[in-house]
Each structure stands twice: as structure tokens, then as C-alpha cells.
Amino acid sequence: MMPLVHRLIFWETPVEIGTIIYSLGCFPTQADLHDFTAEVEEGHTGYIHLDKFLPVMTKVLLENKYPPIPEDLLLQAFEVLDKEKKGYLEPEDLTKYMTQEGDVFTQEEMDEMLTALVDHEKNLIYYKDLINLLTIDPDM
Amino acid sequence: MGNGTIQEITHCFLFLPESSAIRAALLIQRWYRQYVARLEMRRRCTWNIFQSIEYAGEQDQIKLYNFFGFLMDHFTPASSERNLISHIFRENEICRDTEWERYFCYKDIEVPDSYTGPHLTFPMTFCGVSKLVEAFKHKQQLHARYVLQLLGETWRLLRILPNINQVSACHTKEITICGDLHGHLEDLLLIFYKNGLPSSEKPYVFNGDFVDRGKNSLEILLILFGFLLVYPNDVHLNRGNHEDHIVNLRYGFTKEVLGKYRMHGKKILKLLQKIFSWLPLATVIDHKVLIVHGGISDTTDLNTIARVDRHKVREPTHHAVNGSKTQMMNNRNREAGGLVEGRRRVCSLTYHSSAPAYKHNLPRRSLHNQPTSSQLNWSVEEELKRRRRQAGFDQSYGELTKSDSDSDPESGETTETDEHEWKQIVDMLWSDPMPQNGCSPNEVRGGGCYWGPDVSEEVLGKHNLQLLIRSHECKQEGYEFCHNRRVLTIFSASNYYEVGSNRGAYIRMGPDLVPHFIQYQASRTSREFTLRQSIGWTERSALRALKEQLFVHKSDLISAFHEFDPNNTGLISLSHWASVTEKVLNLGLPWRVLRPQLVSSTRYGMVDYHQWIRELSITEPKLEISDNSILETMYKNHSNLETIFRIIDTDHSGLISFEEFRQTWKLLSSHLKTEISDKAIADLAQSIDFNKDGSIDINEFMEAFRLVDLSAHS
Numbered sequence: 099m100m101p102l103v104h105r106l107i108f109w110e111t112p113v114e115i116g117t118i119i120y121s122l123g124c125f126p127t128q129a130d131l132h133d134f135t136a137e138v139e140e141g142h143t144g145y146i147h148l149d150k151f152l153p154v155m156t157k158v159l160l161e162n163k164y165p166p167i168p169e170d171l172l173l174q175a176f177e178v179l180d181k182e183k184k185g186y187l188e189p190e191d192l193t194k195y196m197t198q199e200g201d202v203f204t205q206e207e208m209d210e211m212l213t214a215l216v217d218h219e220k221n222l223i224y225y226k227d228l229i230n231l232l233t234i235d236p237d238m
Numbered sequence: 239m240g241n242g243t244i245q246e247i248t249h250c251f252l253f254l255p256e257s258s259a260i261r262a263a264l265l266i267q268r269w270y271r272q273y274v275a276r277l278e279m280r281r282r283c284t285w286n287i288f289q290s291i292e293y294a295g296e297q298d299q300i301k302l303y304n305f306f307g308f309l310m311d312h313f314t315p316a317s318s319e320r321n322l323i324s325h326i327f328r329e330n331e332i333c334r335d336t337e338w339e340r341y342f343c344y345k346d347i348e349v350p351d352s353y354t355g356p357h358l359t360f361p362m363t364f365c366g367v368s369k370l371v372e373a374f375k376h377k378q379q380l381h382a383r384y385v386l387q388l389l390g391e392t393w394r395l396l397r398i399l400p401n402i403n404q405v406s407a408c409h410t411k412e413i414t415i416c417g418d419l420h421g422h423l424e425d426l427l428l429i430f431y432k433n434g435l436p437s438s439e440k441p442y443v444f445n446g447d448f449v450d451r452g453k454n455s456l457e458i459l460l461i462l463f464g465f466l467l468v469y470p471n472d473v474h475l476n477r478g479n480h481e482d483h484i485v486n487l488r489y490g491f492t493k494e495v496l497g498k499y500r501m502h503g504k505k506i507l508k509l510l511q512k513i514f515s516w517l518p519l520a521t522v523i524d525h526k527v528l529i530v531h532g533g534i535s536d537t538t539d540l541n542t543i544a545r546v547d548r549h550k551v552r553e554p555t556h557h558a559v560n561g562s563k564t565q566m567m568n569n570r571n572r573e574a575g576g577l578v579e580g581r582r583r584v585c586s587l588t589y590h591s592s593a594p595a596y597k598h599n600l601p602r603r604s605l606h607n608q609p610t611s612s613q614l615n616w617s618v619e620e621e622l623k624r625r626r627r628q629a630g631f632d633q634s635y636g637e638l639t640k641s642d643s644d645s646d647p648e649s650g651e652t653t654e655t656d657e658h659e660w661k662q663i664v665d666m667l668w669s670d671p672m673p674q675n676g677c678s679p680n681e682v683r684g685g686g687c688y689w690g691p692d693v694s695e696e697v698l699g700k701h702n703l704q705l706l707i708r709s710h711e712c713k714q715e716g717y718e719f720c721h722n723r724r725v726l727t728i729f730s731a732s733n734y735y736e737v738g739s740n741r742g743a744y745i746r747m748g749p750d751l752v753p754h755f756i757q758y759q760a761s762r763t764s765r766e767f768t769l770r771q772s773i774g775w776t777e778r779s780a781l782r783a784l785k786e787q788l789f790v791h792k793s794d795l796i797s798a799f800h801e802f803d804p805n806n807t808g809l810i811s812l813s814h815w816a817s818v819t820e821k822v823l824n825l826g827l828p829w830r831v832l833r834p835q836l837v838s839s840t841r842y843g844m845v846d847y848h849q850w851i852r853e854l855s856i857t858e859p860k861l862e863i864s865d866n867s868i869l870e871t872m873y874k875n876h877s878n879l880e881t882i883f884r885i886i887d888t889d890h891s892g893l894i895s896f897e898e899f900r901q902t903w904k905l906l907s908s909h910l911k912t913e914i915s916d917k918a919i920a921d922l923a924q925s926i927d928f929n930k931d932g933s934i935d936i937n938e939f940m941e942a943f944r945l946v947d948l949s950a951h952s
Contacts, residue, residue, distance in 0.1 A: 113282075120275030125268055167269055175262035200264035211270055 115146055119155070124164040128201040134158070169229055176225040186222040281773050283831055285714065287780040288735040290825040291787060293682045295877060299488050300684030302878050305909040342393075342509050344386035347502070358384040360391060367464035368435065374457045375427060382502035385460065389509045392463040395470060396516035401548050402540065403474040403521040405441065407749045413523060415443045415745040415753075417709035417717075417728035418478065421452025421491070424760040425732055425742050426461065432756060433744065436465040436473050443521050445709045445728065446478020446531030446667070450489035452731065456498065459510070477517035478531040479667040479685070479710070483507065488881045496892065515549040519666055522703075526751055529707045533669035533725070534697050535687045536677040538662060546659045670711060671720050671727075691721040698724060704751065716743025716757045732759045736779040781835055787823060788836070789854045790873040794822045799847045809844040871914065875906060876940070882906065883936045893933040896923055 115138075116131050126134065138150045158164065179195055180187055189212055196203045196211065203211065215223050349357070356373040358366055358380075370380065380388075407413050414433055419426055436442045444462055449455035465473045479485065486492045486507075495510075496503040520543065521529040528540075668686025672678075675690040698706060706725045712734045718727045732742035741757045788795070798821065800806075802814040810818070815837075816829035829836075837850055872879065882905060886898045894902070900919050907914040923934070 113278075116271070117275040117278050120272040121279040125272050127264065127268055167265060172265060172269055175265040178258050178262035179266075195259065195263045196267060199260045201267050203267065207271075207274075210274070 115151075119158070119164070122155070122159065123166065124158065125166050126164040130164055172229055173226065176229075180225070185226065186220075186224045189216055189221065189223065192223055277773055279831070280777060281714075283828060284773070284777045284780040285735075285739075286827055287784050287825075287832075288739070289712070290827055291783055292735075294825060295488075297682060297684040298878060299485065299881070302881060302909065338512070339390070342386060342390055342505060344383045344390065347381075347383035347386065349381050349383050353381055355379055355381055356384075358388065360387060362388070362391065362464055362467040364435075364437065364468050367461065367468055370464050371427070371430065371435070371461055374423060374454070374461065379498060380460060382499050382506070385456075385499070385506055386502065386509065388460060388463060388467070389506065389513060391467055393509065393513050393516065395467060396513060396518075397549075399470075399516075399518050400544065401519050401546060402544050403443075403476075403518050404525075405443070405474060405521055405523045407523055407747060407751065411439055411441060412746045412748045413441050413443060415445065415529060415707060415728060415747065417445050417730040417742075417744070418447035418712075418734075419444070419452070419458055420447055420480070420731045420734065421449055421455035421458060421494070422731045422734075422742075422760065423452070423454035423457050425730055425758070426458055428732075428742075428758050428760050429730065429744055432758065433746075436469055438469060438472050441469075441472040441474075443474045443523075443529055444476065445521075445529055445707070446476045447480045447709060448475075448478070449491040450480045450486060451734075453490075453494060455491045455494055463513075474521045475517055476521055476529060476531050477514065477519055477667065481514040481517055483511040483514065487884045488877055492884060512549075517548075519543055519548060519663060523747065524749075524751060526703055527705045527707060527747070528698070528701070528703050530666045531708060532665070532667045532686055532710045533671060533689060533708045534693065534706065535661075535665035535669055535689055536693045536696070537658075538665060538697050540701050542659065543662055543666070546663070548663070668710075671708075671725050673720075691724070694721040694724045705753075707745070707753070712740055713743075714740045716741040717745070717755050726753060733761070736776045737761070738773075739776045777835075781832075784827075784832075785836070785854055787825070788819070790870065790876075791822050792851055792854070793870055795819065796847065796851060798822055803847075808846055808848050809841065810847050812840065812843055812845060815845045815847070871906070871910065871912065875910070878909075879906060880936070880940050883940075887936060892936050894936060895933050899923055899934055 115135055116126075119126055119131070119134065134154065135146070138146050138154050140147055140150075176187070177183065179191065192215075193208055193212070197205070197208055215225075215228055217224055355378040356369050358370070373380070405413065414429075416426075416429060434440050442465070448458050448462060452458075462473070462475060466475060480489065480491070483492070492507060495507055499506055519530065520540070522540075523529070665686050668680060668683055670680055670683070670686070670688055671694070672688040672690055675692040677687050677689045677693050680686045680688050694706060698704065704724075707728060708725065709728055709730075711727055711729065712731070713727055713729045716729055716732070719725070720727070726745075728743060728745055729740070730742045730744055732740060734740055734742075738759075741759045743755050743757045745753045745755060747753050795818065798818045799810050799815075802810050802818065812830065812833065816833070819829050820827070837845055838853060839846075879902070882902050883894060886902060887894050900916070900923070903914055903919045903922075
């Protein structure tokens with residue numbers, strides 16, 4: 099794990115801390131990310147030093163602090179939004195929830211989500227089929 | 239706010255319907271953001287793969303030329319390679335321009351009635367160039383006569399242009415700045431469509447790397463040169479590192495020209511060689527914005543650049559060779575420490591002299607023997623004798639660094655100035671920015687340097703500039719700022735690595751000198767890919783390329799694995815697998831992250847490496863070769879071999895003799911420091927069935943060994 103984080107920070111344009119944590123298989127909420135960042139950020143520079151990040155991240159991983167969301171729970175979440183139990187969601191409805199409730203999406207995030215999840219022919223979101231996007235590689 | 243449990247959500251649903259929607263939304267948002275982050279990481283990995291392989295190829299190229307340079311200095315008259323080398327490097331520099339003009343004359347070339355392509359009249363007009371653009375849009379080919387005529391006019395014009403184009407942005411017009419095009423005609427056409435054709439009202443700067451890789455390099459050149467001829471004050475071309483005939487041998491431009499113009503291709507290439515050497519090196523807007531292809535170094539001085547004889551300075555590739563030669567020597571003896579190490583080491587490119595060896599009139603450029611009188615023939619032998627005298631006899635390769643300090647007193651001011659000048663040019667065309675301060679040799683590319691934000695400040699400050707615009711590196715969004723927005727990279731070839739890999743972009747800039755970006759992506763299909771789909775496509779392509787690299791290094795990998803498997807269990811731990819693979823391939827990639835896509839299964843965290851290697855075997859060659867080691871050498875050195883072949887094929891006929899073929903292999907085996915027996919070469923030659931006419935068709939030969947991916951998961 100360590101060489102990956104190190105190299106990516108070194109080589110590329112800066113990576114967001116959330117991206118790194120997510121890609122290590124963790125599922126923090128926005129509040130979790132906020133707390134994590136506060137713990138490791140260099141003052142208010144907007145940058146994080148690797149030396150500070152590594153021990154905190156290691157601890158998170160060892161404690162399994164932000165475990166993944168079980169598939170059935172995710173399905174339930176979609177079903178809560180799908181009040182009439184149609185088996186799909188309209189893009190407008192999903193947009194309303196994603197951009198108005200919880201840790202709201204930006205317009206850009208919403209556009210991206212719709213491009214990725216909407217069935218282009220029917221213009222609907224068949225959430226049951228999309229759940230498998232959650233799958234994590236077993237050996238990571 | 240923790241993770242919801244099933245009970246919690248259903249509980250909430252029953253009693254507090256609004257808050258359950260919030261919880262559900264939170265869950266979905268969290269899930270989706272994780273998904274996007276994983277995609278982003280995959281994209282970065284894929285990018286890394288393409289970029290590492292690309293730069294490793296460039297480094298390879300430079301190493302090859304480094305090797306030729308070494309041979310030039312160190313072989314004795316008795317050496318059997320001598321003829322081949324002098325054959326390669328002889329040049330008749332003394333030929334005057336008038337002689338060249340006669341050689342390039344188009345007048346005797348007839349255009350047949352059957353020709354359906356565009357007819358050009360000179361002097362070039364806007365209508366003429368537009369007609370040319372339309373013709374190329376419809377995939378027509380320009381007749382060789384017109385090609386030579388257009389190129390001839392271009393050559394004449396370029397010779398009177400200065401090294402640095404000075405441009406002014408005024409209130410009536412904005413300047414458009416484009417980056418690398420690399421033969422992607424569809425991108426150039428897209429730019430013209432979105433932005434308009436070049437004209438006095440619409441000035442353009444094209445920042446180098448017009449050719450190689452894409453398949454319409456020549457069409458792009460002809461269009462750009464056409465507009466240059468019509469609007470010489472409003473169209474500005476900067477030279478890129480690919481405007482170099484030696485680089486073109488490897489990266490496809492030479493092949494493209496010879497393929498399209500069988501009869502006159504050689505002449506066209508020769509004329510282009512001259513044109514490239516005469517391309518300006520930089521453009522400056524309002525004395526405030528500097529535009530160069532690669533970048534700068536801590537020694538960059540625009541006054542020096544403005545003064546040099548740019549066409550006389552040796553091939554930048556050649557210079558990259560010489561410039562970093564001392565470094566290369568050191569490198570050879572060092573462990574493969576990985577690219578991260580390389581960048582951190584800050585040392586200077588200042589050259590402590592193998593200087594005497596690289597004097598002004600070095601006959602290294604040529605690929606052609608011109609049939610001129612013996613008076614004009616430069617004597618390679620004399621040159622070599624002189625340089626050997628200066629450099630000292632009997633130096634071994636490794637010892638050269640030591641003797642560097644005993645430089646010959648004869649190497650006076652002139653030589654040092656020459657060195658300084660060409661280093662400046664190489665740096666301008668090959669360098670890349672880095673995040674940390676300092677300036678160190680660019681070992682990934684093999685030429686130029688890495689420069690840090692402090693160097694940007696210093697150089698821009700020294701010249702009273704506010705912005706450096708450069709290209710040279712592919713960027714996902716087509717452009718990218720760095721060094722505190724003092725340096726801007728602009729890249730105009732979309733889908734550069736693969737369909738969907740990146741956007742292209744161009745800059746519009748008005749008198750306020752604030753850059754505005756327009757992005758685009760040329761696509762053959764009208765459907766838009768989702769994020770997931772385009773990453774998948776690009777990723778598959780990158781992994782294919784990577785598997786190819788792994789495949790050609792089979793033997794090295796297996797012997798390295800054996801070192802970590804003393805009991806011969808056939809298994810190796812994941813971390814050893816990762817470190818060995820990196821050591822052998824030296825691409826600086828995150829192997830552990832890539833592992834799931836490269837290794838199909840593991841047993842309790844251990845890799846069965848024999849099985850893995852077997853799975854990688856993705857091709858059968860079309861020829862029967864008994865000697866396996868030659869086969870591997872072939873695959874591993876595919877590009878080098880082709881480059882050497884094309885150099886040897888001095889008349890660009892596409893054919894080489896058996897003797898030349900044998901010498902090529904001998905040369906390659908010297909370079910690689912491996913043994914390739916005469917018998918093995920003879921067998922190889924025999925199996926190609928060249929005996930019919932005593933010569934080997936290069937294209938057929940390379941085709942036979944091209945790796946074909948037969949794997950199921952492609």
C-alpha cells in the first residue's frame with residue numbers, strides 16, 4: 099500500500115485525500131473525511147504530508163474504521179427512494195435526492211452519476227443491476 | 239453519524255420517513271463517491287502505464303545513439319563494424335545549398351492526367367491551402383511534385399526566419415496556440431472547425447511535434463507549411479523533439495513518407511531533414527509569454543538562443559546523447575534504482591569534456607551517400623584519427639569518465655560555446671517540469687532536464703517574462719498548469735494513448751495575455767462513453783501493452799524470481815513478485831495495484847510464477863526459429879532493430895542485403911552486450927527465405943515478429 103500512495107503523490111498532479119482513502123477500500127462519510135483531514139492537514143495549506151498521513155491511514159485500515167456498505171443495505175437504500183417499488187428510479191427523482199439531501203452532490207458529480215447509471219434507451223435507473231459496482235477486489 | 243445497520247434503516251422507515259430518505263441518500267452518495275474514486279485510481283494507473291512505456295521507448299532510442307557515438311569514437315581501423323558505421327554516419331556537409339536545390343528540384347516530375355488529387359499553384363494562396371485541407375479531409379494524396387515544390391518554398395522561407403519568433407497580441411486579434419499534434423489530422427481539422435483557419439485575423443502558434451505516431455504526419459506538415467507560406471507573419475511554428483529525422487526513423491514518420499511516396503519518398507525525407515533543422519526554436523508574445531516545445535533549464539538564456547546558427551547545430555538527438563553521455567556512463571554501473579531515485583538526484587549536466595570528440599564538423603547526421611566528387615567527401619578516417627588523438631587511445635567504455643578531466647588543451651573556446659549552444663537547444667526541446675526545486679538530467683527521456691519551480695521563477699524573471707507555455711507531455715484534460723501557474727502545458731492530440739484516453743486542447747490569448755482553453759475529443763463514434771466505459775477501453779489497451787512488455791522480458795523475470803525461490807517451490811510472495819517485476823522492467827509502476835489484472839490467481843498470497851509466465855505467452859511467431867534466445871532478443875529490441883534496419887537502408891528501398899543484415903545483428907549484440915552467433919544469424923536469415931533475390935524486405939521481416947495478442951481476455 100505504501101509505495102502506491104507515495105508514488106501517486108510524487109508523480110501526478112495532487113490527489114484528493116478522499117480519493118486515496120476510498121480507493122484503499124474504505125467508505126468514509128463526508129464527516130469522517132472532514133475529521134481525518136483535520137487530523138493530518140498541514141495547517142490550512144490544503145496539503146497533507148506523507149509522514150503524517152501514513153500512520154493515521156494505517157490505523158484506519160487496521161481498525162477497519164470505515165467498513166464497506168453491505169450490498170443488501172445498499173439495495174434497501176435504493177428501495178427507500180423507490181417508494182412505489184417500481185424496480186427503477188427516474189433520473190429527476192434521484193437528482194432531487196442526491197443534490198438536496200445528505201452530503202449533497204455538486205452539479206458536476208450529479209451529471210457524471212447520471213451518465214454512468216442511467217440506461218440510455220429507457221432513461222431510467224435500474225438500481226438492482228448497478229449494485230454490483232460495489233464489488234471490491236478480494237485481495238486488496 | 240455512523241454506518242446504518244439494516245435494523246436501523248427499517249426502524250427509521252417505519253417511524254420517521256423523511257429521515258430514512260436522508261439516510262438512504264447518504265448511503266448512496268457514499269457508495270457512489272467510492273466508486274468514482276476507484277475509477278480515478280484506475281485511470282491514473284493506466285496513464286502511468288502508457289507514459290512509462292512511451293518514455294522508456296524514447297530512452298531506448300537515445301541509448302542506441304549513445305552506443306553509435308561510442309562506436310564512432312572507439313573502434314580501431316581493424317574493426318569489422320567500421321564500414322557499417324561510416325556507412326551510416328557519412329555526410330557531405332560541404333554541399334552548398336545550390337547543389338541541394340538542384341537535387342530537390344520538382345520540375346522534372348510529371349503529374350499524370352490520371353491524377354485526381356489537388357493541383358497547387360505557386361505562390362501559395364489562401365484558396366490553395368484551403369483546397370489542400372479539403373483534399374486531405376477527403377483522404378486524397380498530394381502529388382510528389384507539389385509536395386517537393388511546397389517543401390522547397392518552405393525551406394526558402396524558413397531560412398530567413400529568426401530563431402525566436404516575436405509576436406504581438408493586439409486588440410483586434412487573439413492568438414491561438416496549439417500543442418503536440420503527432421500526425422492526428424482529425425484533431426487539426428477539429429481545431430480549424432471550432433476555431434477557424436489561420437489568417438491575418440487569426441494568428442496561430444504551433445508548438446512542435448507535428449509528426450510521428452499518428453498516420454497523417456505528412457498531411458499535417460503540408461497544411462501547416464501551406465499556411466506558413468501564405469501568412470508568414472501570422473503563423474508561427476516551433477520545433478519539437480520529434481522534428482528530428484533520427485527520431486522519425488523509430489516513431490513512424492519515415493515509414494509513413496516512404497509508404498506514401500515510393501519513388502520520391504527519399505528526396506522528400508531529405509528535404510524535410512533540412513526543413514526541420516531550420517524550424518524556429520521559440521516564440522515570444524509581447525515580450526511576456528515564452529512558448530517552446532519542451533521547456534527550460536537553469537542555464538536557459540534567450541540571448542544565446544537568438545544568436546545560434548540553429549540549422550548548423552547538430553541533431554538534438556545526437557546532442558542528447560552527448561550531453562547526457564557522462565551521466566549515462568554513471569548510470570550503466572548503477573543498480574536500477576527506479577525513476578523516483580533518478581529524479582531526486584540533483585546534478586548538473588555540465589560537461590567535462592569528452593568535448594574534443596565532438597567538434598563542429600562531425601559527420602554524424604547522414605543517412606545518404608551523395609554521389610559527389612571526392613573533394614567534397616569528408617574523410618571519416620581523418621576525423622576519427624584526429625579525435626582519437628585528442629581523446630586518448632585505448633579507452634574502455636567505463637574509463638571514459640575518468641579521462642574526462644584530462645581534456646585536451648586544444649579544445650578551446652569554440653568547442654565550449656558549441657556545447658553550451660546545443661545544450662540550450664536540447665533543453666528547450668526535451669525538458670519536463672518537476673514538482674521539486676532544482677534542475678537535474680532527464681533520465682526518463684534521455685535528453686534535456688527536469689526543472690523545478692525555482693528555475694521557472696529564475697529564468698522567467700531574468701527575461702522579464704510572466705508565463706511559459708510548453709507542450710511535450712500528454713495531459714488528460716489537454717492542458718495543465720504547474721509551478722504556481724507560471725508554466726502551462728498544452729497538448730492538442732486527443733485520444734493520444736488510446737480512444738478515450740485524453741482530451742486535446744488549444745489556447746486563445748488576447749492582449750491581456752490570459753490563456754483561455756478550448757477542449758475537444760475527436761471521436762469516430764457519435765455515442766458518448768460513460769466514465770466507466772472509456773476507462774475500461776483505455777485500461778484494456780494499456781494492460782495489453784504492459785503484458786507485451788512482460789512477455790518480452792520472460793527470461794529475465796524467471797531468473798530473477800528464482801533468486802527469491804531458493805527451494806524451487808515455484809511460488810513467490812506478492813511483495814517479491816512486485817519488487818522483482820519492477821526491477822526487471824524498470825517502468826516505475828504500482829505493481830501491487832495492477833496485480834489483480836495481471837495475475838489471474840494467487841495461492842495464499844503467493845504467485846505461481848511459472849504459470850503466470852505461461853499465461854503471458856501471447857503469440858507464436860510466423861517463422862520457425864530454433865534459437866530461442868534470438869527470438870527473445872528480437873521481441874525485446876523490436877524498435878531498436880527496426881531503427882537500425884532503416885538506417886542501413888540508406889536508399890530507402892525497404893530492402894537490405896544479407897551482409898547488412900548480419901552486420902546489424904552484430905551491432906545489436908554489441909550494444910546489448912550479448913552473444914549472437916553467426917550460425918544463429920545465418921539460420922534466421924535462411925528462414926526468411928531471402929535467398930530468392932539476396933535481400934530482405936524490412937517490412938515483411940518486422941511484420942513476422944510483431945506481437946499478436948491471442949489471449950482470451952482482450
